[in-house]
Amino acid sequence: MAPIAEEASLEAQAKRRKKLAKQMGKNALMKLRRTEDVHAIRELLCKSQLVVEYCLQELPAKEVQPLRDWCRMAHNRIKDLEGSIRVFIRIRSWNQRENDLVSSKASMKGTKECVAVTDDRMGLELTDKTPKKITVNFDTIMAPGTQEEMWAEVKPLVGQIFDGYNVAMLTFGHSGTGKTYTMYGTPENPGIMTRAAKEVMGMRLLLQDKCKSKVTVSIVELHDGQFYDLALATSMKDKPKISGGPKKNASGETVLNGCVDIPVKTEQQLLALVTNAEAKRRTAPTALCPCSSRSHTFMTVKIVLQNRETKRKVHGKITLADLAGQERVKDSMVDGQDLKECGSR
Numbered sequence: 001m002a003p004i005a006e007e008a009s010l011e012a013q014a015k016r017r018k019k020l021a022k023q024m025g026k027n028a029l030m031k032l033r034r035t036e037d038v039h040a041i042r043e044l045l046c047k048s049q050l051v052v053e054y055c056l057q058e059l060p061a062k063e064v065q066p067l068r069d070w071c072r073m074a075h076n077r078i079k080d081l082e083g084s085i086r087v088f089i090r091i092r093s094w095n096q097r098e099n100d101l102v103s104s105k106a107s108m109k110g111t112k113e114c115v116a117v118t119d120d121r122m123g124l125e126l127t128d129k130t131p132k133k134i135t136v137n138f139d140t141i142m143a144p145g146t147q148e149e150m151w152a153e154v155k156p157l158v159g160q161i162f163d164g165y166n167v168a169m170l171t172f173g174h175s176g177t178g179k180t181y182t183m184y185g186t187p188e189n190p191g192i193m194t195r196a197a198k199e200v201m202g203m204r205l206l207l208q209d210k211c212k213s214k215v216t217v218s219i220v221e222l223h224d225g226q227f228y229d230l231a232l233a234t235s236m237k238d239k240p241k242i243s244g245g246p247k248k249n250a251s252g253e254t255v256l257n258g259c260v261d262i263p264v265k266t267e268q269q270l271l272a273l274v275t276n277a278e279a280k281r282r283t284a285p286t287a288l289c290p291c292s293s294r295s296h297t298f299m300t301v302k303i304v305l306q307n308r309e310t311k312r313k314v315h316g317k318i319t320l321a322d323l324a325g326q327e328r329v330k331d332s333m334v335d336g337q338d339l340k341e342c343g344s345r
């Protein structure tokens with residue numbers, strides 16, 4: 001039986017090698033044409049990504065790497081052509097509290113969803129503005145989509161730091177709308193921060209034959225006008241204060257004066273820092289959310305890659321921010337310290 005299985009595997013590998021070469025050929029043609037057509041590049045990128053998945057079933061990752069590199073470059077080209085700021089919308093379904101409000105409060109009776117998403121998932125129709133329908137356009141709308149789908153939208157942006165880009169993502173919106181869920185998620189449904197940490201460390205491993213690399217991380221909380229080092233926090237009450245504010249360093253980069261960049265070597269180390277930071281962040285129950293974030297957090301992962309042959313260095317950086325909610329105090333019903341910190345946002 002063994003020789004037959006071996007033969008089948010060799011045949012499967014040969015099939016994939018042929019497909020890989022064919023796709024690389026098509027991509028090379030596109031490069032020659034130097035097209036500025038986003039749709040054409042995107043179409044080729046989608047096909048190439050499928051070929052990558054298909055080839056990885058039988059071929060070693062190293063063999064598929066040139067096509068992966070092409071995908072990354074195509075993605076960067078699309079981003080350059082599309083513009084560098086992108087706005088995604090995520091609409092969550094009503095939660096228990098909101099359902100209860102609609103069914104119990106007389107003034108809320110008959111309340112309906114007031115937005116609809118267009119089929120291309122780029123237009124948000126404000127349906128309560130009838131008869132004049134208003135459509136607002138965004139880069140992508142998830143309603144609400146799964147954590148995996150959300151991640152698929154932003155994953156290529158994380159890969160861009162390996163090409164020397166600086167990437168920043170932040171969640172913004174009313175309290176209780178799902179910002180922290182999207183960024184941190186839960187252990188069963190991890191959010192962007194956890195997945196980005198895994199992606200960075202995974203890509204670093206893939207490139208290690210070609211490049212030496214150094215990864216550092218800082219996780220900072222901004223609460224009531226004061227910065228704290230969440231990566232070094234030992235409890236919610238015991239967080240080192242960061243004495244300075246933002247300033248430009250010698251290479252023109254904006255840094256937080258006094259903030260420590262911690263070197264990390266493994267995925268586990270980085271994930272442990274993310275989990276620790278999430279647990280030590282300030283939260284408080286409000287009428288809108290039982291575990292409302294009362295502060296902003298910023299996780300910054302920096303990578304320096306050095307090509308072992310050419311010695312060329314690439315510096316990339318990603319900042320992921322989970323902002324405290326914008327809220328109407330009348331709705332969140334906060335008071336005391338929680339009310340004071342609302343004013344400092």
Ligand SMILES: Nc1ncnc2c1ncn2[C@@H]1O[C@H](COP(=O)(O)OP(=O)(O)O)[C@@H](O)[C@H]1O
Binds near residue numbers: 092144176177178180
């Ligand atoms: N897409 C979603 N799917 C499931 N639960 C969600 C989703 N978005 C938000 N939630 C839940 O709603 C509550 C409030 O979300 P949270 O992320 O804390 O809001 P925010 O950070 O915007 O104040 C949390 O219990 C969270 O688990």
Ligand SMILES: [Mg+2]
Binds near residue numbers: 180292293323325
């Ligand atoms: Mg939050």
